Amino acid sequence: MKINFIGGAQEVGGSCIAVETDYAKVALDYGVKVGESDFEEFPDDFDVVIISHAHLDHSGNLLSLSQAKPVIVGSKITRDVTTDLLHDMIKIRKINGNHFPYSNKHAHNVKKSWWVRDSIALPGMSIQLYPAGHVAGAKMACIRTEGKEILYTGDFCLHDTEILEGCNPKTLPGALDVLIIESTYGGKTRPQRNKLVDQLFKQILSTIERKGNVLIPAFAFHRSQEMAKRIDKAMKEGILPSYRVYTISNLANRITGYFNTYKEFFTHEIQKQKSPFNYQHVRHLRRTKQIKEPAIVICTSGFGHAGASFHLLNEWAADEDNSIIISSGYLPPESPLKIAKEKGVLINNGKKTQVHAEVEQIELSGHADQRELVQMVRELKPKRTVLVHGELEQAQALSEEISEITEVSIPKRGETIAL
Numbered sequence: 001m002k003i004n005f006i007g008g009a010q011e012v013g014g015s016c017i018a019v020e021t022d023y024a025k026v027a028l029d030y031g032v033k034v035g036e037s038d039f040e041e042f043p044d045d046f047d048v049v050i051i052s053h054a055h056l057d058h059s060g061n062l063l064s065l066s067q068a069k070p071v072i073v074g075s076k077i078t079r080d081v082t083t084d085l086l087h088d089m090i091k092i093r094k095i096n097g098n099h100f101p102y103s104n105k106h107a108h109n110v111k112k113s114w115w116v117r118d119s120i121a122l123p124g125m126s127i128q129l130y131p132a133g134h135v136a137g138a139k140m141a142c143i144r145t146e147g148k149e150i151l152y153t154g155d156f157c158l159h160d161t162e163i164l165e166g167c168n169p170k171t172l173p174g175a176l177d178v179l180i181i182e183s184t185y186g187g188k189t190r191p192q193r194n195k196l197v198d199q200l201f202k203q204i205l206s207t208i209e210r211k212g213n214v215l216i217p218a219f220a221f222h223r224s225q226e227m228a229k230r231i232d233k234a235m236k237e238g239i240l241p242s243y244r245v246y247t248i249s250n251l252a253n254r255i256t257g258y259f260n261t262y263k264e265f266f267t268h269e270i271q272k273q274k275s276p277f278n279y280q281h282v283r284h285l286r287r288t289k290q291i292k293e294p295a296i297v298i299c300t301s302g303f304g305h306a307g308a309s310f311h312l313l314n315e316w317a318a319d320e321d322n323s324i325i326i327s328s329g330y331l332p333p334e335s336p337l338k339i340a341k342e343k344g345v346l347i348n349n350g351k352k353t354q355v356h357a358e359v360e361q362i363e364l365s366g367h368a369d370q371r372e373l374v375q376m377v378r379e380l381k382p383k384r385t386v387l388v389h390g391e392l393e394q395a396q397a398l399s400e401e402i403s404e405i406t407e408v409s410i411p412k413r414g415e416t417i418a419l
């Protein structure tokens, strides 16, 4: 058996791993590097492609597979959100006028090739999926073949969040031969989630007291709904006073519809509610013109480089009464949010604006931090652990923490491990 690390090795983005025996060839994820204009060419001779979750760095390259038509396996919500994100990617490429070889037909083909299931059998191989935390519908994949067990975590989170249960390592197969684990935060330990939520509410409250606006750029999938639900609940419970709260992304609004329909992916608490993501204090708007200030606005893009968040960032950043809250841990080097946070300026069409609004980064991440990554390895005690989906520095920091428990490798892109 061979495991080939095609993408997402010593880096974040473009995740793809091939597991191949004499009888079967499987891909674990098929992603793109978000923000890069060209797709990387991956092999397309797979029998099955497993998609761990609906983030494009794990699924975006599926458009290039629509000729080869392998079976795609993943959860129902991953299927629906992935195809929506693919349609959205095609739309954006068209608006920007870039040459793009794929159309909506290719995104439809992805949906048609999708099998919603938690297990699949191939000649001499069986694959079982397990809940991963991270985002709604995220799965880990355990491959059993040639008498060996390999677990691929995808992106995961051990602690519960407001809407999602964390992954429980006790429910995962023990006695693994190989654990392929993400290492995004391999060198970083974050404060407890409730501390971060307190910090968020404090920032919102102080902005409300001076009647300012709060801009919260967020991804359309999961982070938008999680943030809206969190603020809605805090207002219902009187933790925050009532204030105008809006979401703007139409894509996020459509995804919210899936969240109301597929309640089984969420916590028991959420499942008990009739339409858990129909909010009392949060209204959906179609465009920024409809905003009545002052307000709290949750909108895309998550990095502030396009859409409503780009527009409002330019509108609100110069006013010291306003706040900009960044909930993502990672920001691309050239993104407006990163420049606003680190240099205190905004650059739009060559025009420089000083940022006087408060810019706070509160990392309400869905990834395991170093403590949780180490806990995972400790619980599963694999013979060998392979670190992927992390910058080299992060992977090395994690490697130091776990090298007494397990044999560790940090493969480069294109590297193959033979078992």
Ligand SMILES: [Zn+2]
Pocket: 053, 055, 134, 155
């Ligand atoms: Zn992810």
